[in-house]
Amino acid sequence: MTSTVQAPVFNRGIDFSKPVFILLAAVLAVLVILPLFWLMVYSFTDIDRNVTFDNFIKLVTDRAMRRSFGIAIGMAALVGILACVVATPMAWLVARTDLPYARFVRILVTASFVTPPFLGAIAWEILAAPNSGILNILYRWIFGLTDGEFLFDIYTFTGLVFAISCYTFPYVFTLVANALDRVPSDLEDASSILGAKWLTTLRRVTFPMVVPAMLAGALIAILQALTMFGSPAILALPAGFHVITTKIWSLFQYPPKLELAAAAAIPLLLLTIILLRGQKWILGRKGYTVLGGKSGAPRVTELGKFKWLAVAFVFGILCLTVIFPYLALIKTAFTETIDAPLTWESFTLKHFNFVFFEFSATRLAVFNTLLLGVLTATICTVIALVVSYLVSRKSVAGAGILGVLATAPVAIPGIVLGVGLFLSYANPTFMLYGTLWILLIAFLTIEMPAGYQQLSSAFQGVHPELEEASRILGATRLKALWQITAPMLRTSVVATWCFVFIGTIRELSATILLTTANTKLVSVIIYDLNESGDLGAISVLGLLLLVVSFIVVYIASKMPLGAGRLQPRG
Amino acid sequence: MWGKRTAFVALAGAMAWSVSVAHADGYEITPELVEAAKAEGTVVFYTATDVAVAEKLGKTFEEEYPGVKVQVERAGSERVFQRIGQEISTGIHNADVIETSDAVHFLMFKKEGWLASGLPANVLKDWPKEEQDADGQYAAYRAHLSVIAYRSDMIKDEEAPKSLADLLDPKWKGKMVKAHPGYSGTIMTATYAISQLLGWEYFEKLSAQDIMQVQSSTEPPKKLAQGERALQADGNEYNVFRLIDDGVPVKIVYATEGTPLVVGNAAVLAKAPHPNAAKLFYAYLFSQEAQQLNSDFGGLRSFHPGVKEKAGRTPIKDIKLLLPDSAGQEKEMENIKAKYEEYFGT
Numbered sequence: 001m002t003s004t005v006q007a008p009v010f011n012r013g014i015d016f017s018k019p020v021f022i023l024l025a026a027v028l029a030v031l032v033i034l035p036l037f038w039l040m041v042y043s044f045t046d047i048d049r050n051v052t053f054d055n056f057i058k059l060v061t062d063r064a065m066r067r068s069f070g071i072a073i074g075m076a077a078l079v080g081i082l083a084c085v086v087a088t089p090m091a092w093l094v095a096r097t098d099l100p101y102a103r104f105v106r107i108l109v110t111a112s113f114v115t116p117p118f119l120g121a122i123a124w125e126i127l128a129a130p131n132s133g134i135l136n137i138l139y140r141w142i143f144g145l146t147d148g149e150f151l152f153d154i155y156t157f158t159g160l161v162f163a164i165s166c167y168t169f170p171y172v173f174t175l176v177a178n179a180l181d182r183v184p185s186d187l188e189d190a191s192s193i194l195g196a197k198w199l200t201t202l203r204r205v206t207f208p209m210v211v212p213a214m215l216a217g218a219l220i221a222i223l224q225a226l227t228m229f230g231s232p233a234i235l236a237l238p239a240g241f242h243v244i245t246t247k248i249w250s251l252f253q254y255p256p257k258l259e260l261a262a263a264a265a266i267p268l269l270l271l272t273i274i275l276l277r278g279q280k281w282i283l284g285r286k287g288y289t290v291l292g293g294k295s296g297a298p299r300v301t302e303l304g305k306f307k308w309l310a311v312a313f314v315f316g317i318l319c320l321t322v323i324f325p326y327l328a329l330i331k332t333a334f335t336e337t338i339d340a341p342l343t344w345e346s347f348t349l350k351h352f353n354f355v356f357f358e359f360s361a362t363r364l365a366v367f368n369t370l371l372l373g374v375l376t377a378t379i380c381t382v383i384a385l386v387v388s389y390l391v392s393r394k395s396v397a398g399a400g401i402l403g404v405l406a407t408a409p410v411a412i413p414g415i416v417l418g419v420g421l422f423l424s425y426a427n428p429t430f431m432l433y434g435t436l437w438i439l440l441i442a443f444l445t446i447e448m449p450a451g452y453q454q455l456s457s458a459f460q461g462v463h464p465e466l467e468e469a470s471r472i473l474g475a476t477r478l479k480a481l482w483q484i485t486a487p488m489l490r491t492s493v494v495a496t497w498c499f500v501f502i503g504t505i506r507e508l509s510a511t512i513l514l515t516t517a518n519t520k521l522v523s524v525i526i527y528d529l530n531e532s533g534d535l536g537a538i539s540v541l542g543l544l545l546l547v548v549s550f551i552v553v554y555i556a557s558k559m560p561l562g563a564g565r566l567q568p569r570g
Numbered sequence: 571m572w573g574k575r576t577a578f579v580a581l582a583g584a585m586a587w588s589v590s591v592a593h594a595d596g597y598e599i600t601p602e603l604v605e606a607a608k609a610e611g612t613v614v615f616y617t618a619t620d621v622a623v624a625e626k627l628g629k630t631f632e633e634e635y636p637g638v639k640v641q642v643e644r645a646g647s648e649r650v651f652q653r654i655g656q657e658i659s660t661g662i663h664n665a666d667v668i669e670t671s672d673a674v675h676f677l678m679f680k681k682e683g684w685l686a687s688g689l690p691a692n693v694l695k696d697w698p699k700e701e702q703d704a705d706g707q708y709a710a711y712r713a714h715l716s717v718i719a720y721r722s723d724m725i726k727d728e729e730a731p732k733s734l735a736d737l738l739d740p741k742w743k744g745k746m747v748k749a750h751p752g753y754s755g756t757i758m759t760a761t762y763a764i765s766q767l768l769g770w771e772y773f774e775k776l777s778a779q780d781i782m783q784v785q786s787s788t789e790p791p792k793k794l795a796q797g798e799r800a801l802q803a804d805g806n807e808y809n810v811f812r813l814i815d816d817g818v819p820v821k822i823v824y825a826t827e828g829t830p831l832v833v834g835n836a837a838v839l840a841k842a843p844h845p846n847a848a849k850l851f852y853a854y855l856f857s858q859e860a861q862q863l864n865s866d867f868g869g870l871r872s873f874h875p876g877v878k879e880k881a882g883r884t885p886i887k888d889i890k891l892l893l894p895d896s897a898g899q900e901k902e903m904e905n906i907k908a909k910y911e912e913y914f915g916t
Contacts, residue, residue, distance in 0.1 A: 131797055131799065237916050240783050242915070242916050255903070256652065256655075337795065513656075516657070517641065531788075533795075
């Protein structure tokens with residue numbers, strides 16, 4: 001505008017980088033540091049806020065507490081392993097072989113990703129409770145066995161690991177499948193040209209290239225399992241054991257022990273940080289992934305006679321994670337009781353009638369859930385987009401700190417964050433308790449790491465050349481970001497939005513401490529109904545939640561964003 | 571957690587109390603009260619009674635007093651308690667009338683000065699003296715029992731347990747369901763009463779029976795209805811009554827050692843946002859109509875002398891009861907939870 005005589009010619013007239021940076025840093029700092037601050041204060045003080053280490057001493061000396069830590073870690077590790085073992089071959093089959101119905105498989109995996117884990121856990125109660133579980137009833141009927149015999153018992157440690165894995169394996173699947181979509185086939189071609197059999201190529205070339213993605217996925221699965229509240233509350237408590245989240249939750253029962261709860265959260269925090277460090281270390285050593293390569297289409301392996309075996313494997317898994325649980329929910333929604341036979345006499349709409357017309361909380365809860373889902377997804381995606389841009393382009397000194405702030409909440413389990421947020425915002429200064437704002441803040445904090453991780457990895461795949469070109473041609477940073485980078489990242493942005501939306505509507509652990517009568521959410525009513533054993537109503541609400549999620553994800557994936565629209569990869 | 575406002579709230583409570591001394595013989599529902607309640611339009615009821623029963627009660631009240639809407643907020647006793655604690659300590663006054671099945675809560679509410687004084691006249695006249703607070707801040711809205719029950723199609727009547735001691739028979743291993751004292755006020759009261767009577771050895775032995783552990787005391791009867799377990803070691807009597815009314819083959823056992831009685835108190839909050847509607851609704855809760863509805867539809871026991879129990883239900887006078895001792899229980903709460911976790915794992 002002023003002159004083109006001087007170089008560099010970047011338009012500095014209205015560059016908002018600095019103010020945006022400061023604003024974001026402030027927002028993120030409040031979101032993240034405030035609850036952590038209160039958590040620290042409570043964990044190191046007694047009830048009168050005098051400094052003490054008693055809470056930690058109690059933590060270490062209490063046998064029940066140590067046990068719940070041990071069980072939680074064991075459970076999370078097994079979930080991680082199971083997720084890798086199941087998801088990696090599945091991802092390979094879908095991405096790199098001529099597996100029939102591969103597209104359909106991807107859709108069903110998305111479905112199990114969209115399913116809230118607590119809903120999955122309830123569905124598995126309906127299927128595999130030792131006496132009333134549908135699968136066990138069938139088992140007894142087929143083999144003519146007496147009451148008391150059963151094939152599966154979901155109320156066990158293994159049952160819990162299984163039920164959590166069903167809804168966390170998509171993390172590994174998605175990351176590995178995406179990596180396999182991207183890994184260029186040159187190296188694999190080279191390997192086979194040099195005489196390697198397909199299995200050798202798979203083992204020595206393809207597999208090592210996706211290891212980082214697999215580990216990253218496993219790590220998310222482990223963290224999810226470790227910090228999950230709903231599924232253990234539904235499956236572990238009846239079995240008579242605690243994991244760390246349910247243990248923390250039990251510390252809120254009368255008389256509440258907030259200090260001990262805060263202290264119990266600290267090891268979980270440290271463990272999460274260690275895991276994240278570990279991931280960095282592994283990724284640092286094995287950085288094979290090639291992004292944005294210009295090679296041709298990925299190699300497709302022909303399965304030949306193994307084709308139907310592969311189909312059986314993949315659909316077997318999908319039956320366990322999606323098909324059986326959904327059928328169980330549908331059946332329960334339309335019949336009187338869960339063990340009622342499937343006949344016309346047992347068909348009923350009374351659960352629908354109860355949920356939509358008699359149960360006063362439904363409408364408000366659905367509205368609140370959708371409103372918060374859309375708001376959180378939109379705000380979170382925008383913030384994450386700008387943060388990852390500032391961080392990856394290092395446009396402002398100290399931008400790295402934003403990345404750290406945006407990632408930090410990942411280390412805070414939802415239930416702990418709920419405590420921290422309650423302590424931070426439910427006081428006379430803020431008076432946010434009882435409003436939707438506190439939930440919005442909670443969801444933004446919880447979802448920020450996921451949003452940021454997704455978008456920052458997407459940014460790393462986009463070379464800054466085009467942005468630079470745009471800026472040389474006179475665009476400001478934000479304009480370049482909006483016109484050039486954002487459209488190129490369209491898929492990632494939409495994916496992030498959906499990811500956050502789904503994460504929000506299925507959140508339960510922080511929500512359970514923060515909702516009140518006027519800020520009810522569907523996830524909370526489902527949990528409350530589970531408490532009183534109304535499985536029919538739960539199934540109706542659960543199906544409603546799923547249908548809404550699918551519709552939103554579908555619409556979002558069709559939404560054009562920004563000026564240019566990239567063709568999907570061939 | 572309860573914040574610094576306590577002192578202030580206590581002061582307000584003390585003032586309310588001094589006012590109520592003037593009306594020591596209780597209040598009646600007057601046309602002026604009804605008009606004032608209608609002007610407020612809403613009453614918010616925090617309750618631990620089963621959701622269907624509580625919603626039904628709200629509906630009948632709305633029919634009786636059109637113009638006053640009842641907002642029912644139902645959760646387990648300990649959740650209701652946690653919520654009201656969170657709210658009041660942050661200066662939010664959302665609830666008008668509160669009711670839980672854990673009598674200890676009301677000792678604490680009173681200590682914190684959260685309750686308003688003044689009981690309906692009929693309560694002062696008809697209720698046993700030990701079921702109303704000496705300062706008129708709360709009274710027993712309902713009572714129920716924590717009972718043994720079984721599926722009569724899965725267990726033969728002659729084989730069914732008769733006593734708490736019978737539950738220790740190895741033949742019930744893996745067949746029982748039981749609620750949790752840390753979550754349920756009913757079970758906390760029952761656990762204290764039974765541990766006083768039989769000692770903790772009883773629970774130690776019971777824990778070896780491979781029991782399905784649920785949280786709320788409304789849950790064990792529902793697990794019986796599902797057919798997930800054949801026998802409940804404890805759980806609400808009123809939920810079992812309702813299953814029997816629905817035709818589910820379930821039978822109740824009143825243990826020979828005695829059956830724990832659980833009293834659910836109700837109170838108006840000192841800072842109720844709708845004080846007149848609260849007063850009206852509170853008086854309605856203790857009316858013969860509401861108490862009869864609780865009994866018929868909810869299966870709850872009542873202290874109202876005019877309430878008739880449904881045919882087929884054992885009258886409370888014929889049941890050997892273990893009476894609650896909330897002062898003793900309050901001192902033991904921590905110990906009960908710790909012991910329970912030691913034996914049952916959660």
